[in-house]
Amino acid sequence: MLGLLLLQVLASCLWLGHSEVVNSFETSCPQFFFREIPPNEALEPQKPARICQRYKNQYYFATLYDRKMRIPVYSAYIYQPGPGKRPKTWLVEPQLIGPTYPKTMEKEWTLLNRYNVTLEKLSQSQAILHDYKNLTGLNRGHLNPNGHHDDYSSRMATFTLTNIVPQDEKLNGGAWNNYEQQTMIRRTQGCTTTYVIVGAVPGNNYIAKGRVNKPSHLWSAACCVVDNNYIKAWAVIAENDRNQVQLLTLGELEDMLTELYGRGQVSLFDSGCPRE
DSSP, X not given: OHHHHHHHHHHHHHHHHTSSEESOHHHHOGGGSGGGOOOOGXXXXXXXXXXXXXXXXXXXXXXXXXXXXXXXXXXXXXXXXXXXXXXXXXXXXXXXXXXXXXXSOBOHHHHHHHSOOOHHHHHHHSOOGGGGTTOSSEEEEESSOGGGOSSHHHHHHTOBGGGEEEEEHHHHHTHHHHIIIIIHHHHTTTOSEEEEEEEEEOOSEEEXXXXXXXXXXXXXXXXXXXXXXXXXXXXXXXXXXXXXXXXXXXXXXHHHHHHHHOSSOOOOSOTTSOOO
C-alpha cells in the first residue's frame, strides 16, 4: 500500500514537472535562451510564473509572467520571421489557474464551457479579454510579435494574453513596429540564430479598474550567433507614452534596467554575448 502511494506521488510530481507552468526554464524549455541561460533573478517579480508557452503540444517560446501585475515580465524566443496571416483568436493560460488544467493555451470559451471554469476564477489568475476592452490610446502590444515567426502555429502561440501588455497605440503601430519589422531584418543579416528577449517595466498606471498594469517602458535585446567565432548583440528601449525607440548596446540596456527595476544588476544573456 505504501509502495503504491509513493508511486502515485512520484507520478504526480513527474506530471507537474512537465506541465506548462514550470519551476525552471533551464530544465523545461531552455532552448529559447542563448546557451540555455535565462535572465538572472534581478527581473523577478513578487509573484512570478514561468511559462513554457505550449500550443498544440509544442513549445514555441518562454514567458516570465507577473501574476500580481497581470502582465509578462519578458518573453524569450528565437527570431524566425516569415510571411503568413496574422491570427485573430486570443488565448489564455489554463495552468495559471492550477496544475490540473490543460498544459496548452486555450480560448476563454473552451475553459468556461468545457472545463467549467468561472470567469471570476480565470480573471483571478491572469488578464482576460474583457480587461482590454474599450481602451483609449492603448492597445494589445505583443512582447513576442507574431511577425517574428514563420508558420501559423508559431504565430498563433503569440496570441496568448500572457504575452500581451497595454501598449501606447502610436508606439505599437509606429516606432516599435519599425524596430520589429525593419531594424531587426537589417541587424540580423548574417546571423545563423538570433535569441531575443522582449520585456516590460511595470509602471504606476493600470487599466481595467486597477487589474492590469500599464508598463512604463518596453525593451528588447537580441543576441545573434553569426558563427562559432563571432557573436553580436543590440538592444532598444521605449517609454510607453512616446512614439520613440532608443537603440542601445546590450550593456547599456542592462544598466538602465538595473535602475528601473531596482532589484540588483540585470543580466539578460550568458556572458558570451557582448555587452559593448
